[in-house]
Amino acid sequence: MPILTIIIPCYFNEANIPVTMAELLANEATLPADVRVEYVLVDDGSRDGTLRELLAAQARTPDRVRVVELAGNVGSYNAIVAGMAYATGDCTAIITADLQDPPELLAQMYSYWQQGFRLVIGNRQDREEKGVQKMLANIFHGLMKRFALPNIPSGGFDFVLFDRQVREQVLQMQERNSNVFYLMTWLGHAYVNIPYVRRKRQLGRSRWTIQKKVKLFIDSFLSFSFLPIRAISVAGLVLGSGSFLYGLYLMFLKLSGRTEPLGWTALMVVMLLVSAFQMTALGVIGEYVWRGLDAARNRPLYVIKQVHEVSK
Structure with missing residues (x-):
């Protein structure tokens, strides 16, 4: 039976x-x-x-x-x-x-x-x-x-x-x-x-709270997708390329004798953007690292x- x-x-x-x-x-x-x-x-x-x-x-x-x-x-x-x-x-x-x-x-x-x-x-x-x-x-x-x-x-x-x-x-x-x-x-x-x-x-x-739903989404997404890590790599390449091109632009202005932009506002925006990206990237990497640690402890x-x- x-x-x-x-x-x-x-x-x-x-x-x-x-x-x-x-x-x-x-x-x-x-x-x-x-x-x-x-x-x-x-x-x-x-x-x-x-x-x-x-x-x-x-x-x-x-x-x-x-x-x-x-x-x-x-x-x-x-x-x-x-x-x-x-x-x-x-x-x-x-x-x-x-x-x-x-x-x-x-x-x-x-x-x-x-x-x-x-x-x-x-x-x-x-x-x-x-x-x-x-x-x-x-x-x-x-x-x-x-x-x-x-x-x-x-x-x-x-x-x-x-x-x-x-x-x-x-x-x-x-x-x-x-x-x-x-x-x-x-x-x-x-x-x-x-x-x-x-x-x-x-x-x-229902005890299925928003906090639990968010955790489920993060757990599910990180368990079956490498997209967050790859998105960090792509964003890093984009920011790096933009920074390189902007550096070439500033060098061109310097060599050609033209007035360089004062750039205080632009400098602060770039610094804040890069800092925010770095913290976000560390957070995503930390999620993967923590899951590896949790698996290694084998509780x-x-x-x-x-x-x-x-x-x-």
Whole structure:
């Protein structure tokens, strides 16, 4: 009997868990009768009643629910990797705890896996959210597709189903400060894309702050693109060429006996411009260097406090 593991990272999702688990359990009726579904629920250091609700969900379905309790908050992507480490399924799906991604797509995703696709992506074709949040998300995924990973679908995604082989390959990499979903596409396996409209959050308040979104963008972009470093090189060449030409111009004025420009304003503008560029360049280089240091220290991506195992 094939096993489908569903991983749900949870952070301050006390109100969502009962509703989400009820809908996921009801949705099992849309899956083939011969598939066994197990759930790996990861508490990412929540400080509300999330863990209590996760244990209550396990008590209702003790033979198919495993709760992984992390010692502290490590971010949803590292929490997902922790869930992968405790998944046993032939294929694995990742879905958010707030039901913004439709569970009814799981049956279609599973059918594509049966056809041989190692990766099936639920792609956000549109969002019910409006305003700045939607605009920033579109900009983020547009930049990633244009400059980092041209093979990813437009609109972004964090609702996926993938084969055991993909899971083991991601776990083997233990990539830090990265994007676990983009890592799956980076592996190069052929995938199928299922577009859908992402729902608006109905319960609770999202903890996905602007600060976390900015960090995700920086981590994702630096993990999969050398554009920032190359942009520094190009900008340096442009500034250097401009400085060389301006120097030739001043030498021409000097040798020809013409009046040299006083240049106080121009000198200050150039100095400020070059100084700003140097500081920006050092900041970008520092981001890469820090990531290399973080990888060299080889600290764990997460720390397990306790694993509440499936009842036999």
